[in-house]
Amino acid sequence: MPGKATSVMKSGAKRLLARTGFDIVRSTRPRGGVDDFIPFEATMRAARAAGLSVGDYIDEVMNGTPGATRSTIEELGALGVFAADPRTVLEIGPGSGRYLEQTLKECSPSRYEIYETAAPWADYLVETFGVVARPVAGWSLAPTPDASVDLVQAHKVFNTLTFLGTSRYFFEMARVTRPGGRIVFDVMTESCLDPAAVRAWATRGGDGHDSYPAAVPRRMCVDLFATLDCDLEAGFLAPMGVASTEVLVFRKRD
Ligand SMILES: C[S@@+](CC[C@H](N)C(=O)[O-])C[C@H]1O[C@@H](n2cnc3c(N)ncnc32)[C@H](O)[C@@H]1O
Structure with a gap:
């Protein structure tokens, strides 16, 4: 093996x-x-x-993008995401933990929950960083109570899930976030899809994964989260594959 x-x-x-x-x-x-x-x-x-x-x-x-993870975390820092001193963080699909590790350099939550389907990586993160792995069932965060998390994040995950999976997670992310808390995730929006980018994806991207990269309209995210009491605070582009993805930062209303 x-x-x-x-x-x-x-x-x-x-x-x-x-x-x-x-x-x-x-x-x-x-x-x-x-x-x-x-x-x-x-x-x-x-x-x-x-x-x-x-x-x-x-x-x-x-990925051939040295410093890309750090740079996203620094942008989030500049937007005040860590200055809010999140006590509870939840991350969907942390994988290797590259964003998790950088997040823990910026803040010291007393609880960091992860939802990760790849068991060996989840075990490694639990052992290495003392995070709490929650069982993944569909696209639900059911084990996490309502309004209990200060920062909910997912990086490079919703470019790979189906529309329904992503949408279901969106509702859950809004549910578990406490008033005043932040929701951070990236999606491949229309901001990332000019004709040159579409050509790059069509000719050089995707490699064997039918659901990657999945596009999600920015407007849909903004409108949906607004109905869930979460307002868009900022958005910026980050490198992904042969083009880019857009990181969106929402704040749940007090
Ligand atoms: C493209 S990887 C990104 C990993 C990590 N966030 C990063 O940027 O390096 C997507 C991650 O989502 C995980 N994943 C897939 N389906 C999931 C689901 N339904 N719930 C939670 N995590 C999932 C995968 O195992 C993988 O770790």
Whole structure:
């Protein structure tokens, strides 16, 4: 099994480098979704061999975008997301934990919950960062009570889920956020889809995943969250795959 994982990693990394960055490798059983997250053992080994943290390895080597995670976190910091000193953080789909690790450099929550389908990565995050892994069932955050979280985030997740999965998570994110709390996530909106970007995706993107990259209209997000008492505070672009994704920051009304 380790040999198989290594060869998957090598050929996957080659493809990934060739098209300057995507977080997911093709699995032997394509499911068209993000359930096939990058293999745990092989990625950790490759990061160690490169002398990098796993987050830096994904940014620099796999995605060809050094510092991309840090840069998003710094933008969020400049927007005051961490100055609010979130005591409870919830992250959907943290994967390797590259955003989680950077988030913990900016604030010291007493509780950090994750919802992650890739069990080896979830176990690693629990062991390494002392976060609490909640069971994933569909697109629900049911184990988390209403209005109990100061910062809810998801990075590079909704570009890979289906419309229904993403929409269902949106309702849940608004439900668990306390008044005054923030909701941060990125989606591939129309801001990321000029003709050159669409051409780049059509010719060089996607690689084996039917649901990646999924587009979500910005207007839909703004209008939907407004009905859930959450107002858009800011949006900025971040690199993703062969083009970009838009990070949106919402605040739940007091
Ligand atoms: C493209 S990866 C992004 C990982 C990480 N946020 C990052 O940017 O490096 C998508 C992540 O979502 C996870 N995932 C897939 N389906 C999910 C679901 N229904 N609920 C929670 N996480 C899910 C995958 O296992 C993977 O870790």
